[in-house]
């Protein structure tokens with residue numbers, strides 16, 4: 001699309017209005033916050049076509065020069081780098097030295113942060129600002145948000161002299177693209193169901209964490225996922241323009257360049273990066289704004305420590321908790337850290353759960369290096385209002401999908417799945433590699449759009465589905481088909497449509513449908529009308545995903561009753577892989593892995609005995625066996641008062657505990673069922 005020319009606001013105006021932090025009494029921390037706010041503001045203005053790319057680049061340059069001390073600072077309290085390290089590393093799944101992923105984000109962690117506590121305190125003492133009144137005035141005057149300037153009450157981020165009015169009155173704002181507030185996901189739609197929340201919080205992320213996120217969204221180059229790159233230099237690069245000498249980048253050019261490429265693609269910028277022509281199409285510009293608004297919400301929830309204030313997202317979550325029938329079922333955490341299905345297979349997350357950074361990890365490798373993609377890339381973000389694909393979808397459904405069906409749990413590696421080597425190898429080859437390298441896997445090598453995992457319950461089908469998503473850098477949507485028919489009576493059909501629409505916006509995406517047989521069972525006289533409609537919709541969507549070569553959506557169906565899937569559906573799930581009960585080596589792997597995390601005194605021979613004795617157990621049965629055995633040491637403390645026992649008094653798990661566990665844990669799959677799977681595999685399966 002030919003990009004329009006923008007840039008009616010001159011640099012000098014901007015400088016005057018937004019740039020000077022006049023007071024010398026601002027602390028470096030306040031300046032750092034101010035800096036973040038400015039970056040965001042420029043980004044908005046640019047995205048909203050209020051200023052040109054050239055103007056944005058110039059502003060950045062000036063600003064970076066002015067505050068380079070803060071940008072570069074590693075000062076534990078104030079440096080922008082340090083800030084990023086603290087909040088962002090907490091907020092993501094961090095890869096540690098042992099190559100294991102773990103989410104460091106807990107409410108306690110975040111609230112334990114000094115800077116967060118300061119903000120909470122600042123919220124409490126809005127009157128007694130941490131900032132000198134003069135500075136507060138200066139900042140407020142410039143439209144700096146409360147949280148960007150700690151200690152200030154939260155004003156409209158687009159303050160009285162600031163952008164909100166400018167925006168409201170600006171023909172550009174109202175005239176171009178979809179209205180910011182009219183998007184289904186916009187603050188307005190949320191506000192309709194929540195108590196008034198200032199638009200500030202919904203539109204402009206006022207927290208520093210949000211701002212940090214915004215920075216990444218728009219102008220930063222350092223990956224968010226965890227590492228030194230962030231701390232070694234906050235790099236700012238304006239795509240296009242910066243290539244001709246206005247690169248504000250500080251150290252770490254490589255990461256800058258990596259992201260810069262994406263950024264260019266995002267905005268459709270040419271490599272030449274013409275200084276006179278902004279390639280930012282209006283719709284894309286609006287998208288940026290929307291994306292910003294939303295990520296603001298996300299972060300707002302993580303940092304809204306100020307009493308009485310609740311972001312729209314938090315409020316929505318609270319509302320959801322109140323609904324008896326709704327989304328509040330919380331299921332037990334599985335051994336591998338995943339949360340078992342609640343709404344279908346959805347893993348719920350509350351407002352304080354994992355922060356979703358806007359920039360994907362760039363350099364993932366296949367094992368352990370790739371993180372489940374928890375967010376969108378650029379314009380495919382479903383939060384963007386311009387996306388036509390979401391226009392006909394009810395906002396509440398999109399919200400539901402984002403919260404309940406889109407999986408935000410910890411990543412899964414191939415090593416986490418014991419056994420099923422054939423299935424794993426096949427999936428890597430036909431699905432993961434093509435998703436990672438669509439440029440090589442074209443034509444006949446293109447990935448299938450639908451695969452079916454079938455086999456006894458508890459053999460790791462869900463784990464595999466999630467692993468596919470994680471290892472291919474895709475967004476994982478997990479839903480139980482039966483919930484479509486039972487939970488959302490009358491809505492299932494819409495839900496299917498919404499699910500695919502959101503997935504299309506979150507490509508590459510993996511849609512995992514557990515119990516797919518209940519959705520795609522053979523048509524019969526007794527079939528309920530609504531079930532028929534859901535099924536038809538599903539097949540239509542699946543066909544859509546299949547025929548659109550550009551869509552990178554993989555549907556992974558899982559079932560324990562493959563024989564019930566009708567022919568039409570079976571044909572569409574081209575690769576049908578049998579996920580059998582774990583063999584001895586896999587069972588050993590499960591026991592060894594689980595026991596390695598516990599205090600135990602099992603010898604190698606004893607583990608072999610356990611493996612032998614557990615023939616016919618599924619992966620889930622093995623896990624249950626280990627859980628049961630782990631209670632043995634506690635049970636043997638019968639005579640003691642549980643409330644006063646010291647951890648050291650609990651003896652290690654021993655073989656005897658497994659012996660008694662075998663008394664209560666039995667295999668959950670019958671040999672008759674196994675025969676059925678074997679037969680079906682031989683007839684329709686693609687495995688051995």
Ligand SMILES: Nc1ncnc2c1ncn2[C@@H]1O[C@H](COP(=O)(O)OP(=O)(O)OP(=O)(O)O)[C@@H](O)[C@H]1O
Pocket residue numbers: 334335336338416417418419420456457458459460461462463464514558559560582586590618619620621623
């Ligand atoms: N191959 C395996 N390796 C390691 N753990 C496994 C394996 N299979 C199952 N488990 C354990 O069992 C739990 C349940 O596995 P999962 O939900 O993936 O099974 P499933 O095949 O999808 O079951 P269902 O058909 O009942 O939905 C996992 O969280 C894990 O703890």
